[in-house]
Amino acid sequence: MTDRHSEGEESSLDATPAPTTTLDFLDDALAESDAAAFVHVGDRFDDDVRYLTRFSGPDRDYAFVYVADGPEGGVLCAPSRFEGQARREFGGEVRTANAGDPAGVRARAVLDDLTDGEAVLAPQSIPHDAAAYLERGGYDVTSTGAVAAARAVKTDAELDALRRVQRAAAGGMRRAETVLAEASPDGDELVWEGEPLSTERLRREVNAELAARGVTDAENTVVGAGPTCTDLHYRGTAAVRPGQTVLVDLSPRGPHGYYGDISRTYVVDSDGGWERRAYIAVESALDVALDTVEPGVPARTVHAEAAAELAAYGFDPEAAEGEAGFTHGTGHGVGLSLHEGPSLRGEAELRPGHAFTLEPGVYDPERGGVRLEELVVVTEAGVEILHEYPRSFAPRGE
Amino acid sequence: MTDRHSEGEESSLDATPAPTTTLDFLDDALAESDAAAFVHVGDRFDDDVRYLTRFSGPDRDYAFVYVADGPEGGVLCAPSRFEGQARREFGGEVRTANAGDPAGVRARAVLDDLTDGEAVLAPQSIPHDAAAYLERGGYDVTSTGAVAAARAVKTDAELDALRRVQRAAAGGMRRAETVLAEASPDGDELVWEGEPLSTERLRREVNAELAARGVTDAENTVVGAGPTCTDLHYRGTAAVRPGQTVLVDLSPRGPHGYYGDISRTYVVDSDGGWERRAYIAVESALDVALDTVEPGVPARTVHAEAAAELAAYGFDPEAAEGEAGFTHGTGHGVGLSLHEGPSLRGEAELRPGHAFTLEPGVYDPERGGVRLEELVVVTEAGVEILHEYPRSFAPRGE
Known part of the structure; x- marks a missing residue:
């Protein structure tokens, strides 16, 4: 099968850096709905969380938190044993505190740390337990289609x-x-x-x-x-x-x-x-x-x-x-x-x-x-x- | 690569029927928590819903509903254009009504039809919007680990x-x-x-x-x-x-x-x-x-x-x-x-x-x-x- 490998373009597939995501659309979505933050939780099979983080993480939930005027690129609550990969792949701030807690709990801790607001946007596919952890912490979670809309237009x-x-x-x-x-x-x-x-x-x-x-x-x-x-x-x-x-x-x-x-x-x-x-x-x-x-x-x-x-x-x-x-x-x-x-x-x-x-x-x-x-x-x-x-x-x- | 195909065992991979799932554990879980039904919603990347249905469906959400003393094998709200595949792969009752509605709405309609109870069990990974549709319909959704526990023991x-x-x-x-x-x-x-x-x-x-x-x-x-x-x-x-x-x-x-x-x-x-x-x-x-x-x-x-x-x-x-x-x-x-x-x-x-x-x-x-x-x-x-x-x-x- 050597001939397959002599094609330079295919063999450089992996060497090309991953596309990056510009998160301005989240600022717009937050401003539009007067929300303090955006949160999503998902695993490697959730394409929204991959778009937001470019992190090709594990098949266990991890959390992404984006706060207006917060860390550029947002915050990724990295799963244990994926910290190095998260730092290589994600352009924002990687947090590893309480890595054993559910992703929703970790997202809530980031919100507690970074914002005084209560209104939070999330895709409708956010897992129910994650949304429940946020709500029990006093946050109002509202669905947003902003991520799907951003994804439809390619760079x-x-x-x-x-x-x-x-x-x-x-x-x-x-x-x-x-x-x-x-x-x-x-x-x-x-x-x-x-x-x-x-x-x-x-x-x-x-x-x-x-x-x-x-x-x-x-x-x-x-x-x-x-x-x-x-x-x-x-x-x-x-x-x-x-x-x-x-x-x-x-x-x-x-x-x-x-x-x-x-x-x-x-x-x-x-x-x-x-x-x-x-x-x-x-x-x-x-x-x-x-x-x-x-x-x-x-x-x-x-x-x-x-x-x-x-x-x-x-x-x-x-x-x-x-x-x-x-x-x-x-x-x-x-x-x-x-x-x-x-x-x-x-x-x-x-x-x-x-x-x-x-x-x-x-x-x-x-x-x-x-x-x-x-x-x-x-x-x-x-x-x-x-x-x-x-x-x-x-x-x-x- | 002909030699690879001469190995009878590998070439019959697809011809072997899929394993089936015995849902008795759901009866036990419902009885234990005095709940009327179990619901899950997910797409082809959700392995719990695949275990429950054996349906290798699309990358859009579909719903599984199981009611004590209801249809054997439960009910699958099949996505549009997957009805035939659903009937081939799923052992329970396939419903196709309101195929354009969100899966959580369709699950709620099945509950309205099949039970008078209000207590519903669901895996914690059920999408937030699906749980919200159930709750707005008057159902109390409680997390259960019963599916994960059943999956851990192989037939x-x-x-x-x-x-x-x-x-x-x-x-x-x-x-x-x-x-x-x-x-x-x-x-x-x-x-x-x-x-x-x-x-x-x-x-x-x-x-x-x-x-x-x-x-x-x-x-x-x-x-x-x-x-x-x-x-x-x-x-x-x-x-x-x-x-x-x-x-x-x-x-x-x-x-x-x-x-x-x-x-x-x-x-x-x-x-x-x-x-x-x-x-x-x-x-x-x-x-x-x-x-x-x-x-x-x-x-x-x-x-x-x-x-x-x-x-x-x-x-x-x-x-x-x-x-x-x-x-x-x-x-x-x-x-x-x-x-x-x-x-x-x-x-x-x-x-x-x-x-x-x-x-x-x-x-x-x-x-x-x-x-x-x-x-x-x-x-x-x-x-x-x-x-x-x-x-x-x-x-x-x-």
């Missing part, structure tokens, strides 16, 4: 992180395409390296390629074949057969926590028919969606345009799960979470820095499914695909 | 899941050992396949092997060399040099959500000295810990015995992070979370079905670090290593 450094992981995702897709191109029809089977190809074998090949490129599959790799493409989150084992749609959807995560997201659909040895028509419709819907994206456009317009294009090709744009047609939305924001703002269902206007997927698809429970997906960012000029990867109905060999 | 099916992922983890370790055995000293470098070996290259090789075996590295793979071994969660890039300790700690996650956990430490071209002495001490501490484990032994005794053995070899058993000696605990429970009960720091007695790591280690910030780790389960007879993998100071070639 240049964040876009660079997204591009890097999307490039690795494209490498994984290249592997899938290569395996499919190498596979040979044998009756109703596709044979690859002497054995029948299954979604499980293909998924393992792709995930190994992602790992070799320094990103994790994040348990998100979906490989469907024929009818199993209809299951949008299929992770099982099914035979991959000639003439079937093979849908590959990769959402790996890079070392700084940003996700990529790309889908392609291939057919080996197609006889045309439904698969070909579906592909043409989906590709056309994707192009329409791309053409629609620009600053000022209501986000829902992007979905409406893609859906209308699929309808024009005769596919039901409002099908329910398990029915034939377009059974999901056109996209979702991508960043430190695989699904975050902006929503493409909402009235809000697209803004430069909004990064999201465009992924129209059509499905037929008896035939298969086709989805094509690009990861894009809204620019002043319109839209940019974060990493270009060719589209093809038939898999291309190396 | 046979759970032990089988742990064995399978640990076997894949051992395959990853075999890859690390093979690469190190193939590497050649060249001055102060180790050269592998024509290029200097780094922790990053070694980590990618290992993670690709894990992926090829059908498990994810779960962003947990730690590869340290020399001084970077002191950082217990090192994920950066450093040269791997002759004579240094190379510490490899793998904690992959299998398709049903269970983690493995194994550590080995190798030295290529050792001249003995600190590295050899540290290795002998750690291996001896591991053997002592293994000998200590049996039903009825207070968990903390295991740690105390391992620490005493390291002290007998002259290593400080109570060193702080960044100091020389034993800087962490002897182990942690492993299951659907990488860190869960039982604690090896507590007074509680070990019981059959407790599955945890044993991982003594010693570190010296200027020299390196040695850790050896086995994943074990307490049996009626004593202890079982869940998957045996050889220990070796010098890496063994293929």
Whole structure:
């Protein structure tokens, strides 16, 4: 696998510093609601706390506290045995007092120390026990969506992180395409390296390629074949057969926590028919969606345009799960979470820095499914695909 | 990579059904506290909700409600577009009403429907907004540790899941050992396949092997060399040099959500000295810990015995992070979370079905670090290593 390591860009994934977070939006949120402080508590699986701290901590809760006119960058109550890592990764003040106490208790102690105010903002996902500790200490906790709103607009450094992981995702897709191109029809089977190809074998090949490129599959790799493409989150084992749609959807995560997201659909040895028509419709819907994206456009317009294009090709744009047609939305924001703002269902206007997927698809429970997906960012000029990867109905060999 | 796929056991990872959860412990918890229902809300990253439902849902909150004498297996308020998956994976009743409402609101509607009681139990990690929705509906929410307690004792099916992922983890370790055995000293470098070996290259090789075996590295793979071994969660890039300790700690996650956990430490071209002495001490501490484990032994005794053995070899058993000696605990429970009960720091007695790591280690910030780790389960007879993998100071070639 040496060739994989000779690609300079991938091998420097880890060497690039993590994006940083500017916390001015918290000052604005505090001023707007006349609150004294912002608090969040979470573990390494909480992407809000990762955004606020850039700390890739443990799977135990830790606390972030931000006080207006308090320590720049806020205060991180670091878990025991993670102090050194916290100091390397977090730009604010690291406190280690009472490391054995619950994170909510430690956050309360920081508030007691730094502010006389009582009004505290927190994301609605803050654990109930943490909020209860604050409330028992006399603080009023109010939910804020400020963190989610800030996260929806990406900085240049964040876009660079997204591009890097999307490039690795494209490498994984290249592997899938290569395996499919190498596979040979044998009756109703596709044979690859002497054995029948299954979604499980293909998924393992792709995930190994992602790992070799320094990103994790994040348990998100979906490989469907024929009818199993209809299951949008299929992770099982099914035979991959000639003439079937093979849908590959990769959402790996890079070392700084940003996700990529790309889908392609291939057919080996197609006889045309439904698969070909579906592909043409989906590709056309994707192009329409791309053409629609620009600053000022209501986000829902992007979905409406893609859906209308699929309808024009005769596919039901409002099908329910398990029915034939377009059974999901056109996209979702991508960043430190695989699904975050902006929503493409909402009235809000697209803004430069909004990064999201465009992924129209059509499905037929008896035939298969086709989805094509690009990861894009809204620019002043319109839209940019974060990493270009060719589209093809038939898999291309190396 | 065909050879990886010819191993029947790994390739059937996904075909094995997920373990199931018996919810009798919830009946006991409700009876004990005279509560009407148990509620939890979480997304796919919340391991409690996964344990309760076996639903590998989306990264948006969903709700689980369990009412005494209510639907067997409880009620899952399934997220939109996951209904089919919920019905396949969840053994209780799936409800899809008001799929657009917050999970806490949907849980409240189930309570309104199924019970006249007001007392509700929930894990302390339930999101604050969900608890607030319940409280506004007139329910009293009290924290319970019942789920964590149930999870700490594994069923046979759970032990089988742990064995399978640990076997894949051992395959990853075999890859690390093979690469190190193939590497050649060249001055102060180790050269592998024509290029200097780094922790990053070694980590990618290992993670690709894990992926090829059908498990994810779960962003947990730690590869340290020399001084970077002191950082217990090192994920950066450093040269791997002759004579240094190379510490490899793998904690992959299998398709049903269970983690493995194994550590080995190798030295290529050792001249003995600190590295050899540290290795002998750690291996001896591991053997002592293994000998200590049996039903009825207070968990903390295991740690105390391992620490005493390291002290007998002259290593400080109570060193702080960044100091020389034993800087962490002897182990942690492993299951659907990488860190869960039982604690090896507590007074509680070990019981059959407790599955945890044993991982003594010693570190010296200027020299390196040695850790050896086995994943074990307490049996009626004593202890079982869940998957045996050889220990070796010098890496063994293929």
